[in-house]
Amino acid sequence: MTTAAPERTATSPTPTNHRALLAWVREMSELTRPDRVVWCDGSEAEAGELTRALVAGGTLEPLRRPGDFLARTDPGDVARVEERTFICSPDPDDAGPTNNWMAPDQMRATMTRLYDGCMRGRTMYVVPFCMGPLDAAEPKFGVELTDSAYVVVSMRTMTRMGAAALAAMGENAPFVRALHSVGAPLEPGRADVPWPCNETKYISHFPATREIWSYGSGYGGNSLLGKKCYSLRIASVMGRDEGWLAEHMLILKLTSPQGATHYIAAAFPSACGKTNLAMLEPTLPGWRVETLGDDIAWLRFGDDGRLYAVNPEYGLFGVAPGTDWTTNPNAMRTLERGNTIYTNVARTAEDGVWWEGMGAAPAGLTDWHGQPWDGSAPAAHPNSRFCVPIRQCPILAPEYDDPRGVPISAILFGGRRRTTVPLVTEARDWAHGVFLGATLSSETTAAATGKVGVVRRDPMAMLPFIGYHAGDYFAHWLNVGKHADAAVLPRIFYVNWFRRGEDGRFLWPGFGENSRVLKWVVQRLEGTGEAVETPIGLTPPAAAIDRSGLDLDVADVAEALRVDVAEWRAELPDLSDWFARFGEKLPTVLWAELDALKVRLGGS
Numbered sequence: 001m002t003t004a005a006p007e008r009t010a011t012s013p014t015p016t017n018h019r020a021l022l023a024w025v026r027e028m029s030e031l032t033r034p035d036r037v038v039w040c041d042g043s044e045a046e047a048g049e050l051t052r053a054l055v056a057g058g059t060l061e062p063l064r065r066p067g068d069f070l071a072r073t074d075p076g077d078v079a080r081v082e083e084r085t086f087i088c089s090p091d092p093d094d095a096g097p098t099n100n101w102m103a104p105d106q107m108r109a110t111m112t113r114l115y116d117g118c119m120r121g122r123t124m125y126v127v128p129f130c131m132g133p134l135d136a137a138e139p140k141f142g143v144e145l146t147d148s149a150y151v152v153v154s155m156r157t158m159t160r161m162g163a164a165a166l167a168a169m170g171e172n173a174p175f176v177r178a179l180h181s182v183g184a185p186l187e188p189g190r191a192d193v194p195w196p197c198n199e200t201k202y203i204s205h206f207p208a209t210r211e212i213w214s215y216g217s218g219y220g221g222n223s224l225l226g227k228k229c230y231s232l233r234i235a236s237v238m239g240r241d242e243g244w245l246a247e248h249m250l251i252l253k254l255t256s257p258q259g260a261t262h263y264i265a266a267a268f269p270s271a272c273g274k275t276n277l278a279m280l281e282p283t284l285p286g287w288r289v290e291t292l293g294d295d296i297a298w299l300r301f302g303d304d305g306r307l308y309a310v311n312p313e314y315g316l317f318g319v320a321p322g323t324d325w326t327t328n329p330n331a332m333r334t335l336e337r338g339n340t341i342y343t344n345v346a347r348t349a350e351d352g353v354w355w356e357g358m359g360a361a362p363a364g365l366t367d368w369h370g371q372p373w374d375g376s377a378p379a380a381h382p383n384s385r386f387c388v389p390i391r392q393c394p395i396l397a398p399e400y401d402d403p404r405g406v407p408i409s410a411i412l413f414g415g416r417r418r419t420t421v422p423l424v425t426e427a428r429d430w431a432h433g434v435f436l437g438a439t440l441s442s443e444t445t446a447a448a449t450g451k452v453g454v455v456r457r458d459p460m461a462m463l464p465f466i467g468y469h470a471g472d473y474f475a476h477w478l479n480v481g482k483h484a485d486a487a488v489l490p491r492i493f494y495v496n497w498f499r500r501g502e503d504g505r506f507l508w509p510g511f512g513e514n515s516r517v518l519k520w521v522v523q524r525l526e527g528t529g530e531a532v533e534t535p536i537g538l539t540p541p542a543a544a545i546d547r548s549g550l551d552l553d554v555a556d557v558a559e560a561l562r563v564d565v566a567e568w569r570a571e572l573p574d575l576s577d578w579f580a581r582f583g584e585k586l587p588t589v590l591w592a593e594l595d596a597l598k599v600r601l602g603g604s
């Protein structure tokens with residue numbers, strides 16, 4: 001960089017001899033010109049100091065429970081910004097039709113101009129972190145440079161962050177460079193605002209060099225760069241190159257009344273119930289769910305040829321609205337233990353939190369804008385979040401921290417569809433399962449800016465997170481299936497908890513009752529579950545779903561499971577258009593799956 005470092009930049013002692021890291025920190029601080037550079041150790045004391053400063057500056061408000069804080073973002077900075085998210089691969093063809101692309105040099109030039117002096121008046125925090133256990137065979141390190149203390153304390157919850165990660169990096173471990181700025185330099189004497197950000201936003205990824213550059217937003221998915229940016233977009237490229245999968249999946253452990261244990265991974269789009277399923281409290285007696293992760297899974301082959309899943313994260317960044325004692329009691333118990341940063345929820349008169357879905361609104365609420373709530377709009381933003389250490393989850397499986405991960409028996413894909421898609425379908429084989437994943441569709445949610453409720457294809461629930469060409473990604477999934485014996489590959493299922501009847505009501509009660517669907521999945525794995533062949537895959541006859549103790553007519557279950565040939569035929573043009581978008585990169589196996597589906601539906 002040609003820009004000279006200002007004399008006033010103060011740097012805390014550098015606790016590392018990692019030359020490449022030191023050089024990069026120096027280079028980025030010369031570019032962004034913070035007043036100070038602070039190396040974060042991740043300690044309790046440091047977190048305490050940062051939260052005190054955030055409270056003093058008005059970014060965080062302390063709540064009643066110890067360690068609980070509330071942040072209210074700028075109203076224009078509440079969700080991931082997919083239209084501002086870029087994959088800057090050298091070749092545009094490597095980003096593919098589902099990503100925004102810009103040439104790396106051009107993006108670097110554009111963002112270097114934005115970064116020039118962007119941390120003036122602020123502190124640059126150096127945040128070393130590790131995605132996945134530190135004692136993994138090849139720990140996946142990252143270092144985030146950020147001018148947001150909110151990001152630092154959130155990264156401390158979401159990742160294994162601080163001195164231990166830095167020490168484990170030694171002097172030359174490779175790491176992902178993750179640069180983040182809210183893009184709001186502070187002129188001397190100017191007071192800060194509670195939520196600094198910039199209207200101009202870029203969330204850029206340089207897969208070839210494993211770098212992330214984020215500018216202008218403080219919102220979680222845009223600023224906690226270990227999460228979607230690293231663990232999905234960059235990691236999906238690492239996985240492609242190294243033979244593994246980085247997926248938008250929860251991981252759960254399911255134990256049957258007979259004591260048989262199965263690990264299940266499930267991919268649903270953002271705000272479609274991954275956290276609820278990961279922490280499910282089965283309504284079927286004797287069944288038990290334990291949680292390993294609620295958002296991201298890295299799947300690698302073990303020596304026995306099975307696919308093992310690791311949750312790279314260390315915390316939960318869950319959607320608050322809809323979370324309640326009836327829908328997700330284990331999330332409520334996790335939150336009861338405090339130490340949670342809430343963002344954009346409503347605040348009660350007793351300094352507690354409230355959001356839509358928590359029952360009747362108490363009097364005296366302050367809404368997510370910080371105003372007395374008048375009931376005319378949601379009190380909590382629909383994408384308001386809680387950020388809490390996963391260790392506080394009362395049903396956390398002890399294996400969550402095992403660097404080898406857990407062997408996956410079943411993968412569930414799912415989305416939010418009012419019509420067409422049955423409660424559960426089993427894929428005929430791996431290729432058919434990849435087809436189901438590649439054609440996954442869901443109604444959009446508030447997790448990203450843009451219109452809510454529009455059906456879009458969201459392959460493997462990874463549409464905004466695949467770091468390369470989606471056609472190559474499908475091919476990679478098919479290759480993974482060739483790597484292993486079909487007998488040990490996870491079986492693939494497709495679920496839809498959200499189907500509605502003609503009167504608009506949900507056909508299936510969902511939440512804890514989803515254990516009934518999981519029971520059928522396990523029965524299929526164990527060879528005892530009944531299934532019928534349909535044009536779209538194997539579905540249970542309604543009687544094969546255990547309804548004991550549930551006040552639900554078998555006819556309703558049948559309706560939830562129904563494969564409506566006319567509805568499916570109506571999907572075909574969209575499926576063809578979807579595949580056509582990938583041109584030559586769409587694996588022929590998937591075209592063949594679509595052709596076979598057309599034939600089974602009795603179409604052309």
Ligand code: SAT
Nearest residue numbers: 080220221228270447
């Ligand atoms: O905000 S995040 O992108 O981290 C959460 C989500 O949308 O899944």
Ligand code: MN
Nearest residue numbers: 248269270295
């Ligand atoms: Mn997610």
